[in-house]
Amino acid sequence: MRQYYVMSQRDRFLMAGVMGWPVMHSRSPKLHNYWFAHYGLAGTYVPLAIKPEGLEAALRALAPLGFSGCNLTIPHKERALALVDAVDPVARRIGAISCVVVRRDGSLAGSNNDGYGFVHNLLQQQPDWSADAGPVVVIGAGGGARAVVYSLAERGAREIRLTNRTFARAQALEREFGSPVKTIAWDDRHAALDGAAMLVNTTSQGMVGESPLDLALDGLPTSALVYDIVYVPLQTPLLAAARQHGNRTVDGLGMLLHQARPAWQAWFALDPEVTPELRAVLEATF
Ligand SMILES: NC(=O)c1ccc[n+]([C@@H]2O[C@H](COP(=O)([O-])OP(=O)(O)OC[C@H]3O[C@@H](n4cnc5c(N)ncnc54)[C@H](OP(=O)(O)O)[C@@H]3O)[C@@H](O)[C@H]2O)c1
Secondary structure, eight states: OEEOSSSOGGGSOEEEEEEESSOTTOSHHHHHHHHHHHTTOOEEEEEEEOOGGGHHHHHHHHHHHTOOEEEEOTTSTTGGGGTSSEEOHHHHHHTOOSEEEEOTTSOEEEEOOHHHHHHHHHHHHOTTOOTTSSOEEEEOOSHHHHHHHHHHHHTTOSOEEEEOSSHHHHHHHHHHHOTTEEEEOGGGTTGGGTTOSEEEEOSSTTSTTSOOOOOOOTTSOTTOEEEEOOOSSSSOHHHHHHHHHTOEEEOSHHHHHHHHHHHHHHHHSEEOOOOHHHHHHHHTTO
């Protein structure tokens, strides 16, 4: 692990957490606490069950409690934009904060590492992947979709076919991200797979407790890569269907693992590794 500052982090008790409502389903404590143990660091990462009306007070409590920062999950990512003292350009563009950093003066800086996690998971699992290999179909237009569309556009995707149950939300993303985003009516989603190089599910469909994503893969070229950002369960019905159809697949767990690295760099000036062992530890929780 690279360590950026000369001061040893072993001299401090390192603290961070995740704020969400609900939050107990989060795999983030398992992930971050694995790194504390693996690198022999004194520290802890805790789930923080924070109701929406308590978010501002909870964020302001981070500094006095000695936290280096926190992650944000459902439903806080968008609202936190207005509550922190500074927002980095990536988070501003995505329109949501996934990570809060307590600065030296106690003020709060917001960033968004979901797009980083999305891309670095992809590159680890499919090193030859290129965003401009052909049309990319993105299903969904929520918070996850924003980070995905931002990253694909940043990486040079030339055509992003975006479809969402609520059409107006997809149109809002097209307005914000402009070309290369092209919105497609929800009823036309099956036909949108024609000639695609990649398909990404960013909806909550397929998640445990939810119905499978209603999408017929017949028109999808077998050369296309299929990526589901849902990671509970690891093998979603969409990924199972894609493998049956002959496509390569990428699951969403690695996105969670990789987004945690820039958080550690910002909180602790440390750069932990995403290894097969870490992945196995998380997989064992499913
Ligand atoms: N792997 C990771 O690190 C990672 C990171 C972020 C998110 N995620 C996962 O991604 C999923 C979405 O998260 P999010 O934060 O983007 O949630 P979100 O902002 O609430 O967006 C939910 C999306 O799902 C769609 N949807 C919900 N019910 C649907 C239905 N019955 N039929 C069709 N579409 C439906 C919504 O469409 P409408 O606009 O029509 O409501 C919207 O596009 C969750 O499973 C989350 O755990 C994973």
